[in-house]
Amino acid sequence: MPNTKSYIETTPLLNDKQKSVFFDSEIQKSLDNFIELVIKIFDATACSVLASPIQTPIELCQRGSKITLTKDDLKNSSNTTVNINSNILRVVTPINLPSHVQFGWIVFERQSDIAFTEKEKSIFSTLKNGLINQLAQRRRLLEATDNVELQLMISELNxxxxxxxxxxxxxxxxxxxxxxxxxxxxxxxxxxxxxxxxxxxxxxxxxxxxxxxxxxxxxxxxxxxxxxxxxxxxxxxxxxxxxxxxxxxxxxxxxxxxITKKEQLINKIEAAQSELDEFTSIASHDLRSPLNAIKRLLEWISDDCKDMLPKEHLENFQLVINRTNRMQVLLEDLLSYSRINGCDGTLANISLDAIYFDIKELLDLPKTLTVNINANNQLITIPVIPFKIVISNLIGNAVKHNDKKNPIIDISLLPDENYYVIEIKDNGPGIEPKYFSLIFKLFQTLQSRDDVEGSGIGLCIAKKHIMNYGGKIEVTSDGKLGSTFTVYWPKK
Missing domain, CATH: 3.30.450.20 (PAS domain)
Incomplete structure (x- = not known):
């Protein structure tokens, strides 16, 4: 059975060969009852209900003698009473649904010597409104049935x-x-x-x-x-x-x-994380201890023999000590990187000024450095520890690679609805755009480690912390006039 809505509110569904309309049996019953009432109440000799498709009106229901109509007979949108001849009076009225769509027309004929009184017009209007209400109610019922059938189908396919x-x-x-x-x-x-x-x-x-x-x-x-x-x-x-x-x-x-497969994957991830934590614990003890011993031994030998060795040998000795220091920094950075997911994420309200005050004592900052913070002491709600690590690494990176006698770093908090946008701008040598994709990768540095000490992990650690909290980091530079790192930290 076609959906009644497609029949009532647009055009009937037609079988072009048979010139017939298919619709709900209850609607057919309502039309039949309506026509019977019209014939009995108004002594009609004929009554017909027509639908209004795009081209030709289609007769849905008819009783009595055949009623012959033209398109012009159906043009008027209001009740029309016409004397066809000296013997026949015809009434034509449109059926307009509550949706303001015209369903069709009601047409009936009777002897012309019987006038169509105002009382009869009122009765006829009441009957017509009753028919319209029945059609609308039936449509809503069928729509509800269709919705139930759709929901059942969705459930069955689920x-x-x-x-x-x-x-x-x-x-x-x-x-x-x-x-x-x-x-x-x-x-x-x-x-x-x-x-x-x-x-x-x-x-x-x-x-x-x-x-x-x-x-x-x-x-x-x-x-x-x-x-x-x-x-x-x-x-x-x-x-x-x-x-x-x-x-x-x-x-x-x-x-x-x-969710069996999902739980199995979670268990595998947790097992892998547990193994990583165990490795981190072993590395922090079994690698750090001998490295510290090597460093102390080298320093003792250097102190004991500095007056005995030629200058060239002393320089080589210092180079070995520097490489040992670099290895120690690399180990600490690797351990920090492996512990990112377990970092304390406790939220706190704090300003950028307070964050910089806390971390500047931990950084080896030159006395000639100028840091400008443009945030008006505005409080931001962030996980303090990972956020401090991010800012510390970005400031340290800006200082480490700055080639100016008087380095300058501007830290600004920019307005945004969804993110805390922190901009860190320096007056260093800048970064060529072709290297933007490399600087956030592990162990990547754009200068020799003998020229600039560093593990090449700092920016990678910063990015991973930011991404862990659903944020992002961007860099802009022309490769000449400094660099700008912009952190987008989600507001939560």
């Missing part, structure tokens, strides 16, 4: 386990995915049972615990391990929600999503 239980926890509906958990010989027995009829009391009580929570509180959600009838188990994210029908009967909608 791969999640979907069922509806009544207030006694008996299943009144289950989709195909739910039924297919059971052997074929059991699928017809699912409806009107709780599926725990054969459980022991304690086990049944535990199984229905979330149903009871949903029934009394309106909602429940749990990640649980479920067992299929065939004995296999799976992990499900189960949501239960209470609802009621128009009569006030309570029901529970249950949707269980199989």
């Amino acid at each position: 791969k999640d386990l979907v069922c509806i239980k009544d207030e006694h926890f008996k299943i009144v509906y289950a989709n195909d995915a739910f039924k297919n958990m059971y052997p074929e010989n059991m699928q017809n027995n699912i409806i009107d049972c709780t599926t725990v009829e054969n459980y022991e009391d304690d086990k049944a009580k535990n199984f229905l615990a979330q149903d009871k929570i949903a029934l009394h509180c309106g909602f429940s959600q749990i990640v649980e391990n479920l067992c299929r009838p065939n004995g296999s188990s799976f992990t499900a994210d189960t949501v239960k929600r209470r609802f009621e029908d128009r009569l006030g009967n309570l029901y529970i909608l249950t949707v269980s999503k199989d």
Whole structure:
């Protein structure tokens, strides 16, 4: 059966060969009853209801003698009374739906010696309005039916386990995915049972615990391990929600999503993270201790032999010590990088001025450095520790690569609705645009490590912290007049 809305509110669905219209049987019944009333009440010799498709009017229902009409007869949009001849009086009136779409026309004829009185016009108008209301109500009912059918189809196609239980926890509906958990010989027995009829009391009580929570509180959600009838188990994210029908009967909608693969991946990630943490712990002890011992030994030898060795040998000795220091910095940076995901994310309200005051004592900043903070002491709500690491690395990077006698760094807080936008600008040599994609990678430096000490990890650590919190970092520079790093930290 075609959707009634497509028939009433646009044009009828026509079979061009038979010149007939297909629509709901209840609508046909309403039209038949209407015509019978018109013939009886107004002593009509003929009555017809026509639909208004794009081209030719189509007769939907007719009683009595044949009524011959032309297109001109249907042009008038208001009630029209016409004397066809000395014997016949014709009434033509449009049927306009509440949606302001013209459904069609009502036409009836009777003997012309009987005048169409004002009282009859009022009665006819009442009958017509009743017909229009019946058509509109039937359309709404069919639309509701279509919506229910659509929802059922969506439910049946859903791969999640979907069922509806009544207030006694008996299943009144289950989709195909739910039924297919059971052997074929059991699928017809699912409806009107709780599926725990054969459980022991304690086990049944535990199984229905979330149903009871949903029934009394309106909602429940749990990640649980479920067992299929065939004995296999799976992990499900189960949501239960209470609802009621128009009569006030309570029901529970249950949707269980199989998240077994997701949980397995999470377990693998957690295991890998645990191994990484273990490696970090070993590295921090087993690598740092011998490295410190090597450094101390080199320093002792240098102090004891500095008056005995030639200048060239002393320079080589100092070079070895510097390389040892670099290895120590690299180790510390690698450990910091591996611990990013475990960094304390406690939020605090703090200003950029206060952040810089805290970190400047930890940085080896030259006395000639000028740092300008343009934030008006505005408070920002951020995870302090990772944010300080980001700002510290960006300032340290700006100082380390600055080739000016009087380095300048401008730190600004820019207005934005969704992010704290922090701009860090320096007057250093700048970065050529072709290197923008390299500077945030591990161990990447644009200058020799003998010229500029560094591990090549600082910017990478900064970017990873920013991305962990859903932010981003951008760099702009012409490669000559300094660089500008812009941090977008989400407001939360």
